[in-house]
Amino acid sequence: MSSEGAQRRRGGAQPLFIMSEDAERTSGEDAQSANIEAGKAVAESVRTTLGPRGMDKMLVSDSGDVVITNDGATILDEMDIDHPAAEMLVEVAESQADDVGDGTTTAVTLAGELLSEFERLLEDEIHPTTVVQGYKKAERAALEAVDEAVVDGEIDEETLTEIVTTAMTGKGTGGVTPESLAGDIVTAVRRVETDAGVDRDAISITTQPGSSAGATELVEGVIAEESPAREGAPSDLSDASVGVLDADLDQAEPDVDAEWQVSSRDQLDEALAAERERLEAFTQTVLDLDIDALFVTGDVNDQVSAALTQDGVLVFDSVDSDTASSVAKATGAAQIGDLDDFEADDFGSAESVRVETFDDDLVFVEGGGDTETVTLFVRGGTGHVTDELERAIRDGVDAATEAADTGEVVPGAGATELHVAAALREEAASVEGREQLAVEAFADALDVVPRTLAQNAGQDPIDALVDLRAANEDGRAGLVQNGEETAIVDPVGEGVVDPASVKQEAIQSATESATMLARIDDVISAE
Ligand code: ADP
Ligand code: MG
Secondary structure: OOHHHHHHHOOOOOOOOOOOOOOEEEEHHHHHHHHHHHHHHHHHHHHOOOOOOOOOEEEEOOOOOEEEEOOHHHHHHHOOOOOHHHHHHHHHHHHHHHHOOOOHHHHHHHHHHHHHHHHHHHHOOOOHHHHHHHHHHHHHHHHHHHHHHOOOOOOOHHHHHHHHHHHHOOOOOOOOOHHHHHHHHHHHHHHOEEOOEEOHHHEEEEEEEOOOHHHOEEEOEEEEOOOEOOOOOOOEEEEEEEEEEOOOEOOOOOOOOOOOOOOOHHHHHHHHHHHHHHHHHHHHHHHHOOOOEEEEOOOEOHHHHHHHHHOOOEEEOOOOHHHHHHHHHHHOOOEEOOOOOOOHHHOEEEEEEEEEEOOOEEEEEEEEOOOOOEEEEEEEOOHHHHHHHHHHHHHHHHHHHHHHHHOOEEEOOOHHHHHHHHHHHHHHOOOOOOHHHHHHHHHHHHOHHHHHHHHHOOOOHHHHHHHHHHHHHHOOOEEEEEOOEEEEEOOHHHOOEEEHHHHHHHHHHHHHHHHHHHOOOEEEEOO
16 A cells, blocks of 8 residues: 555545654665665775785874774774764674684675675666575585685694784784794784683783884783882782782771761771771781782772881782783682682782883783783884784784684685685576576675785786686685785795685675665665
């Protein structure tokens, strides 16, 4: 029934409005093409950063803050995008970053290309539903083809080093080579590996500008941004016993604490005296137990910190709760919530606890007695360099974690995408009807990776793609770049490899967002 019909049946001349006057509505092909264009525009904005020769972006915020980066997720995050369809592509980058870390530019670029192909198919009068179904089939076949591309062999130190180097190549690393950083990153990943896999959360990254990037180092423990509560205690301890107190080390405020129900001045005094005794008793326990460093999440009473400091205990107050957890984890200390039940075995140990002063104080807790926790201490000449180096290192750590956890790596430099595209073209032959065209379009979309790697390296993208496809028929081949040199060779032989999961995740998240966007034929926005 038409809406006019519906209005008439409601008896009379009054039209029925279901949306406010301010609401805007775009329907059908207009809505579809507007969304597709928005998605493509987002993808285009990161495409030039792909690969070792990708360019960087400088992003300037309202307040004038500048970020210089090559990282897809960071670019989109800083871009302040508010078109709803464009935002969906931003989510592709976010979910890629959350799930596997690396491959954000690949995922977004692929999503954009799937949308371009979609647009082409719609122009050829192919129904969106048919395209969506074809894309789903292609996605399944593509994931299988990635499995086929997995390189034989164990993931040893050498493979992990190659994974890290591949993930970091092309990022701003402040003049140091990815190779020279890879050793520390691989060590970090191996150090936190257990039977249950790599404990990624046990690897922290702390940045500190003011030195050359070459001073970046692996710290076997935790670095926390904390200052001692009071000057005077030794700030460089070795073989330290460490306590973590998740409570205030202070007298309760009588007027705000509901526990105090006092009816007379005497009672109040009594109560305060009791509190003071608890504090004193606690202080005495800390001294008796020979605690060297105490991390307290709450406040520390002045007299208590004075007494402890005087006896050489390094006290930190108002410690961030994450920091408290990681110190506890690294040293094997229990996080004590109550002053009264404090025992010797609640304390942990560290080979060294040391405060160093940069712009702010940093405390290094190294060689802890319990679980392995490591920190990559990232240095760089300026904040910009340090931040971008941190992003590169994060990609390296994430990629190595994925490779170690899944045990599967695939050739990089576009070789996997070329292999998957070829497999899809073969698969397409067995797909009935118009869906076949969608499967072929999916294959064409995957070409965007090798094509863009060529383009960003200053080559003619079409010629390069033709050569690469031909080379792939004879065996594994990608567009491997080594410094200024670019050659069509087997990437595995050159140590250019990516985690299989990064490729799989990129295919999945790109397909999901492209099909979701393409299915929308009506955009209704309220004021
Ligand atoms: P993403 O955000 O998708 O990870 P990158 O800018 O990190 O984007 O580029 C990743 C792509 O660059 C991958 O396809 C990877 O295989 C490729 N790559 C990395 N190192 C090289 C190299 N030396 N030669 C050619 N391709 C490389
Ligand atoms: Mg990358």
